[in-house]
Amino acid sequence: MRSYLKLELLRSMRSPANLILLTGFPLALYLLSTKVLQPKGLTFDFEASHMVSMATYGAMGGALFIGGAIALERTNGWLRQLAVTPLPAHGYLTAKLVSGAVGVLPSIVVVLIAGATLGGVRLPAATWPALAVLIWVGVIPFAMLGIAFGYSMRGQSASLAMMGVYFLLSVLGGLWLPVELMPSGMRTLAEYSPAFQAGSLGWRALAGQWPTGTSLLVLAGWTLLFAALAAWRYRRAL
Amino acid sequence: MLGPNGAGKSTMLSIALGLRAADTGTTKVFGSSPVEALKAGHVGVLLQEAGLLEDVRVSELVEAVAGMYAKPLPAVQTMRAAGVEQLAGKRIGQLSGGQRQRVRFALALAGDPKLLVLDEPTVGLDVDSRRSLWQHVRERVEAGSTVVFATHYLTEADDYADRVVLLSEGRIVADGPVEQIKALVGGLEVRFTWKDADPGRLESLPGVRQVHIDGPAVTLRTNDSDATLRALFLDLHEIKDVRTTATDLESAFVSLTGGND
Structure with a gap:
């Protein structure tokens, strides 16, 4: 089981998709928004808040795409091969979750570093590691949603569907454009969405504030819901 | 296990390995359920058309699978036995069909299991690879382990099996030493x-x-x-x-x- 975890960690570390899609893309978006577009009339520090948004956006993708790999490996018969080894079924899932959890760290760290250097974001020293941890915790529901997708759909279609969900949830959650710019009805909806609450952990930390009870409740609710969905799909797929 | 394509060889192996449930009856492997025997590391399996991870090197995959077993063979030895030591550093995505089949054989051997189950092991292999695979199978049998294999080639059963179970349309039509089956067909x-x-x-x-x-x-x-x-x-x-x-x-x-x- 440890040997398989090692293999999965190795894979997540050298996957070009992880590097480009989940680290390079959020980084590029961050620079585009803060250096080129520079939205006017905001009442808050856009460089800092968008740094959190993009780090969350990248990490969220990493968490979701755990499911993409599961769907592919289910389809190409690798899971069948694993089923005839001593590795228990939960061993596979654990390896995926742990390697996924490690795999999202570069997306977070790279965007935070870009904020600190290129974006000129200044924060108390203790806030930086706190941000990384909060963003990391905030994307847990997406890992569950990814697993649910991985055991529901086959091959590339899972990745395509997840791309759609990824895009929708991150736009709705105000990671691309702040929710302050949304019409009020959409904004209310946005505030109950998982991506907004994941982001808000970090946004509040910028101001030195603890996460609100609502944030934690909403995130826990989504996590439970997606985990239940994942467990149901997992059992169906066995 | 001998039979034409579609005779039920793979189905029977799937049931024996706990991948499918039997309609009736029970399956025991070394006295316990198939899943328990697999978990205990008693069985090494080559499945037909089993998928592999495309983005890892051959040696990495063999080592990862070997690590799941209590007393694995050293990966180098496994790769040599399966004829993939020259490919150790290659990504699996770059391998040909025959090379992939040899990697599957390596995965089956990796844990040094008491029982080796091979479903159509020589599909896609060239003559040399076939010969070396069967030679290795023979060595294992002589060393005291059991090898169960499915094939639709009569000659493979003839040359390498002590006992043949002949399947046709999902039923066992004959079961016995190879000479007996040959007389029948x-x-x-x-x-x-x-x-x-x-x-x-x-x-x-x-x-x-x-x-x-x-x-x-x-x-x-x-x-x-x-x-x-x-x-x-x-x-x-x-x-x-x-x-x-x-x-x-x-x-x-x-x-x-x-x-x-």
Whole structure:
């Protein structure tokens, strides 16, 4: 089981998709928004808040795409091969979750570093590691949603569907454009969405504030819901 | 386990390995359920068309699988036995079909299991790889482990199996030592050309079980090819281009089950 975890960690570390899609893309978006577009009339520090948004956006993708790999490996018969080894079924899932959890760290760290250097974001020293941890915790529901997708759909279609969900949830959650710019009805909806609450952990930390009870409740609710969905799909797929 | 394509060999192995549930009956492997035997690391398996991870190196995959077993062979030794040591540093995505099959064989061997289960292990392998695979299988059997394999090649069963279970349409039609099965399907085919073949004379030749005439092309299926050939050369001077081939199992099956050619 440890040997398989090692293999999965190795894979997540050298996957070009992880590097480009989940680290390079959020980084590029961050620079585009803060250096080129520079939205006017905001009442808050856009460089800092968008740094959190993009780090969350990248990490969220990493968490979701755990499911993409599961769907592919289910389809190409690798899971069948694993089923005839001593590795228990939960061993596979654990390896995926742990390697996924490690795999999202570069997306977070790279965007935070870009904020600190290129974006000129200044924060108390203790806030930086706190941000990384909060963003990391905030994307847990997406890992569950990814697993649910991985055991529901086959091959590339899972990745395509997840791309759609990824895009929708991150736009709705105000990671691309702040929710302050949304019409009020959409904004209310946005505030109950998982991506907004994941982001808000970090946004509040910028101001030195603890996460609100609502944030934690909403995130826990989504996590439970997606985990239940994942467990149901997992059992169906066995 | 011998049978034509679609006879139920893979299904039977899937049940034996706990990948599928049996409609009736129970499955035991080393006295426990298949899943428990697999978990305990007693079984190494090569599945037909099993997927592999495309983005890892051969050595990495073999090491990861070996690490799941309590007493694995060193990865280098496994790779040598499966004939993939030259490919150790290659990504699996770059391998050919035959090379991938050898990697699957390496994964089956990695844990040094008591029981090796191979489903159509030589599919896609060239002659040399086939020979070295069977040679390794033989070594394992001599060292005391058990190898169960499925094949649709009669010759593979003939050369490497002590016991043959013959399957047809999901049923066991024969189970016993290889000689017994060979007698049942009728060992060899004798082919030749004879312009105006006389079926009556052919059927009366010693050993002949079945006669098939297609224009000038004649195929005899015989139990005793020596006797058939001797009589053929002595009695029938008109025939040409005589050759014998091992009975193709698929066509032998057709004759056994009474279907048309």
